[in-house]
Amino acid sequence: MSQPATAISATNRPGAPQWKKWLSLDNRYVPPAFITLILLAGQFSYGILESYERTLLAIATAIGLELILGRIFLGKWLNVASAYITGISVGILVRSPAFWPFAVAAALAITSKYVLRYKGRHLWNPSNFGISVVLFLLPASVAMLSIQWGNNMASMIVIWVLGSIIIWRLRRFHISATYVISFLVLAVIRSWIIHQPWLAEVSPITGPEYQLFIFFMITDPKTTVRSKKGQCIVAFLVALVEMFFRLDQSIYAELYALFWVGPIAILIEMWLDSRRTKPSQSPAVATVTGTSHQPIS
Amino acid sequence: MKRGPLARIILFLFFIGLIAVPLVLTRKASKSEAASSQASTSAALTRYGFYLTEDSKQAGVNFVHQAPVLDRQLAPIMPEVASMGAAVSIVDFDHDGWPDIYVTNSGESTMNALYRNNHDGTFTDVASKLGVANVNRSGTGVSMGAVWGDFDNDGFPDLFLIKWGRPILFHNDQGRGFTDVSIQAGLPEWMNANTALWFDYDGDGKLDLFVGGYYNENIDLWHLKTTRIMPESFEYAQNGGRKYLFHNLGEGKFDEVSGSVGINSRRWALASGAADLSGTGHPDLFVANDYGVSELFVNDGKRFHEVGKQAGVGFSPKSGMNVAFGDIFNQDRFSIYVSNISESGVLIQGNNLWVPQDGTPGSMPHYVNMAGSLGVELGGWSFGAQFGDLNNDGNLDLFLANGYISLDHSRSYWYDFAKVAAGNSTIIGDAKNWPAFNGRSLSGYQQKRVWINDGAGQFQDVAHDVGVTDTHDGRSVAVGDLWNNGALDVVVANQSGPLLIYKNKVDPAEKWIEFKLEGTKSNRDAIGAELTLYWDGKKQLQQVAAGTGFAAQNDLRMHFGLGKDARIEKAVIRWPSGIVQTLDHLTPGELYTIKESQ
Numbered sequence: 001m002s003q004p005a006t007a008i009s010a011t012n013r014p015g016a017p018q019w020k021k022w023l024s025l026d027n028r029y030v031p032p033a034f035i036t037l038i039l040l041a042g043q044f045s046y047g048i049l050e051s052y053e054r055t056l057l058a059i060a061t062a063i064g065l066e067l068i069l070g071r072i073f074l075g076k077w078l079n080v081a082s083a084y085i086t087g088i089s090v091g092i093l094v095r096s097p098a099f100w101p102f103a104v105a106a107a108l109a110i111t112s113k114y115v116l117r118y119k120g121r122h123l124w125n126p127s128n129f130g131i132s133v134v135l136f137l138l139p140a141s142v143a144m145l146s147i148q149w150g151n152n153m154a155s156m157i158v159i160w161v162l163g164s165i166i167i168w169r170l171r172r173f174h175i176s177a178t179y180v181i182s183f184l185v186l187a188v189i190r191s192w193i194i195h196q197p198w199l200a201e202v203s204p205i206t207g208p209e210y211q212l213f214i215f216f217m218i219t220d221p222k223t224t225v226r227s228k229k230g231q232c233i234v235a236f237l238v239a240l241v242e243m244f245f246r247l248d249q250s251i252y253a254e255l256y257a258l259f260w261v262g263p264i265a266i267l268i269e270m271w272l273d274s275r276r277t278k279p280s281q282s283p284a285v286a287t288v289t290g291t292s293h294q295p296i297s
Numbered sequence: 298m299k300r301g302p303l304a305r306i307i308l309f310l311f312f313i314g315l316i317a318v319p320l321v322l323t324r325k326a327s328k329s330e331a332a333s334s335q336a337s338t339s340a341a342l343t344r345y346g347f348y349l350t351e352d353s354k355q356a357g358v359n360f361v362h363q364a365p366v367l368d369r370q371l372a373p374i375m376p377e378v379a380s381m382g383a384a385v386s387i388v389d390f391d392h393d394g395w396p397d398i399y400v401t402n403s404g405e406s407t408m409n410a411l412y413r414n415n416h417d418g419t420f421t422d423v424a425s426k427l428g429v430a431n432v433n434r435s436g437t438g439v440s441m442g443a444v445w446g447d448f449d450n451d452g453f454p455d456l457f458l459i460k461w462g463r464p465i466l467f468h469n470d471q472g473r474g475f476t477d478v479s480i481q482a483g484l485p486e487w488m489n490a491n492t493a494l495w496f497d498y499d500g501d502g503k504l505d506l507f508v509g510g511y512y513n514e515n516i517d518l519w520h521l522k523t524t525r526i527m528p529e530s531f532e533y534a535q536n537g538g539r540k541y542l543f544h545n546l547g548e549g550k551f552d553e554v555s556g557s558v559g560i561n562s563r564r565w566a567l568a569s570g571a572a573d574l575s576g577t578g579h580p581d582l583f584v585a586n587d588y589g590v591s592e593l594f595v596n597d598g599k600r601f602h603e604v605g606k607q608a609g610v611g612f613s614p615k616s617g618m619n620v621a622f623g624d625i626f627n628q629d630r631f632s633i634y635v636s637n638i639s640e641s642g643v644l645i646q647g648n649n650l651w652v653p654q655d656g657t658p659g660s661m662p663h664y665v666n667m668a669g670s671l672g673v674e675l676g677g678w679s680f681g682a683q684f685g686d687l688n689n690d691g692n693l694d695l696f697l698a699n700g701y702i703s704l705d706h707s708r709s710y711w712y713d714f715a716k717v718a719a720g721n722s723t724i725i726g727d728a729k730n731w732p733a734f735n736g737r738s739l740s741g742y743q744q745k746r747v748w749i750n751d752g753a754g755q756f757q758d759v760a761h762d763v764g765v766t767d768t769h770d771g772r773s774v775a776v777g778d779l780w781n782n783g784a785l786d787v788v789v790a791n792q793s794g795p796l797l798i799y800k801n802k803v804d805p806a807e808k809w810i811e812f813k814l815e816g817t818k819s820n821r822d823a824i825g826a827e828l829t830l831y832w833d834g835k836k837q838l839q840q841v842a843a844g845t846g847f848a849a850q851n852d853l854r855m856h857f858g859l860g861k862d863a864r865i866e867k868a869v870i871r872w873p874s875g876i877v878q879t880l881d882h883l884t885p886g887e888l889y890t891i892k893e894s895q
Binding site: 046069095104115138139156204207209249251 | 312316731732
């Protein structure tokens with residue numbers, strides 16, 4: 001997961017008082033604060049973490065690498081909000097009795113941003129990449145948070161309401177909403193195909209891992225397309241590909257769906273952009289997104 | 298990107314290295330798995346000092362467990378909801394000095410078996426003759442386990458039958474028969490329990506009984522009023538069965554006192570163990586819960602206080618299915634082994650080996666999970682486990698049963714299981730939302746683990762090498778010297794599978810000693826008595842326990858391996874009464890019967 005983009009609003013204008021900027025939902029630190037809140041609420045109410053040490057290891061690895069790689073390859077010390085979200089996501093989602101998978105997943109996530117690039121733009125959502133790779137290559141040592149969280153509806157509603165407000169203010173609610181609606185509709189189809197209760201098919205989206213997926217992973221501005229319509233189409237395609245993974249009984253279907261759909265969508269967008277701008281613009285312009293404030297996140 | 302090609306090449310190599318780490322590790326693990334092969338008896342004796350031979354047929358034991366068949370509404374997920382009930386206890390019920398075996402069955406109208414030891418390596422089922430076979434009659438529920446304790450101190454251990462249904466307390470009539478005394482004892486009409494143990498929690502010399510409920514006791518699993526019987530959460534469920542503590546009033550009467558002494562949990566208990574972990578002289582109670590955290594009830598002599606979180610054992614919720622105590626470092630302190638679920642690519646809970654880190658007598662130590670670093674973390678879908686010195690080298694080894702549901706080998710239920718278990722309580726809590734099994738396996742066909750302790754902080758799985766190769770769905774494990782030859786044998790009850798008796802052949806150069814304790818002021822079975830043996834500069838703590846592991850009971854006699862050329866210094870017994878007794882002039886290769894000094 002990376003940081004959702006921030007939009008410039010009245011409170012974030014150059015002339016606005018400093019304290020208003022800090023209290024504004026448009027602050028770039030709101031998403032990290034929100035995910036920290038989820039972590040703390042989950043930990044103190046249910047004890048969701050494998051351990052504090054493992055989560056801290058993931059965060060420290062992500063931040064450390066971001067600082068080092070940013071300094072080396074971009075020549076400056078980067079803001080670590082995005083790396084923090086990546087690290088904390090790995091720390092929450094990865095489940096392993098060992099320590100090293102947390103470091104490896106976080107390192108893979110951050111490094112992927114600097115290595116897996118095309119025309120100056122990284123293709124994969126960092127935490128999606130890091131977690132998917134360790135899940136796929138290390139099934140005997142690594143699993144993902146799925147059933148290790150309270151199944152209490154009240155806590156989920158709090159997350160949904162808070163998450164929706166924040167995502168709405170960040171102008172990315174339509175992505176989450178499209179995905180959720182698509183998932184629910186496709187659950188009906190899956191239920192019909194495999195002759196299982198609809199609630200069984202709906203069940204995963206009521207679990208914890210999906211909340212992080214919906215609010216933080218698929219909304220990542222750096223790894224989604226730019227147009228609102230395109231974002232909705234991509235969100236639907238993620239749900240659609242996920243359905244096929246699910247029909248194949250893939251437990252981490254949503255992660256793998258995003259793993260494939262996300263980069264392909266970006267490549268298509270870049271190809272379309274290059275066709276449109278060929279006569280007048282250089283490829284480097286395509287790397288600057290309308291909502292992004294950081295060169296790499 | 299500002300840097301030149303060299304920096305980018307280094308970055309790329311680093312990235313490739315990160316991906317290679319998992320690949321190399323996976324390859325290494327699969328190679329080491331493939332390298333394991335079954336060794337011959339002599340090779341195993343030379344290499345590990347022991348060999349286990351599955352001997353049930355030669356011993357005349359031909360018992361196959363049958364699983365319960367519950368209400369028709371549960372038919373789609375019957376393999377899951379009826380996945381327990383195979384249990385074994387080793388007990389000398391007729392006081393002839395030879396351990397016998399009691400094994401439970403769980404289909405309606407099936408028979409439990411009591412295998413009397415014929416002293417010649419064979420056993421005869423006398424359950425029907427003595428009245429403890431036909432205990433699974435329709436309408437009364439079925440057996441889930443059995444624990445033996447001499448509640449009236451008459452010298453013969455009595456039998457408490459753990460059931461999903463009407464629990465039964467049998468009085469042992471001098472080894473010649475059993476009488477159902479449940480009504481007189483004041484037992485409840487119905488419970489859905491999977492664990493129980495005898496212990497003298499208040500030190501009055503009379504054995505009390507703890508019983509841990511699993512399903513809510515108001516549910517009759519054969520006549521459901523609702524399908525909302527499942528746990529409300531996979532890891533945080535508190536809608537399970539209640540707990541019972543039956544205080545022994547004497548004359549066959551018991552008073553249920555759990556609430557008044559501080560035991561109020563409604564977690565889904567699957568295993569329990571009692572030991573004086575805090576050094577107060579009173580037995581504490583450790584409960585391993587399915588769908589949640591373990592609980593540790595400290596006993597101050599009058600009340601219990603749940604201190605799981607403070608002690609470090611009650612924070613990370615897993616699927617606890619076993620409680621076994623063992624002094625694995627020979628430091629006169631118990632570590633605690635709790636089994637959980639580990640399935641590659643889905644759920645890696647890892648088993649817990651709680652090792653005490655500090656604490657002084659009279660205070661609860663803090664525990665740290667060292668299962669990973671000691672090599673006893675991953676077994677599979679693990680159930681019963683027991684510590685015991687299988688090769689008599691002076692270090693406690695660990696036998697672990699694994700495997701949940703073995704049906705169609707090629708089709709797994711894991712995807713559907715994970716799908717529903719992730720969901721909200723409204724979904725997971727209702728059996729009708731669970732997809733049908735349709736003959737699929739769920740962590741089936743898994744091997745047992747036989748981890749030998751090298752005494753230096755590492756356990757090595759030698760199951761295949763020492764003859765333990767079966768892949769039945771293991772549940773209950775009990776250990777005891779069945780042949781009275783100084784070697785710990787292992788009996789395994791498998792769900793919907795055969796009872797297996799692993800007869801142990803140990804290198805005769807490895808010495809041993811055994812103790813049978815008899816209380817006078819303390820309860821007669823000496824349940825709760827601790828014995829520390831000192832030899833060759835080492836020491837090891839063991840205790841007498843009536844109920845440990847998963848739905849199991851080991852022989853009440855204590856068995857110590859000593860290694861080669863052992864010289865015993867002394868043995869110190871701490872009786873439940875508080876009396877401390879020291880034994881000198883002990884010789885290896887003997888079974889000592891010790892009466893509590895007055």
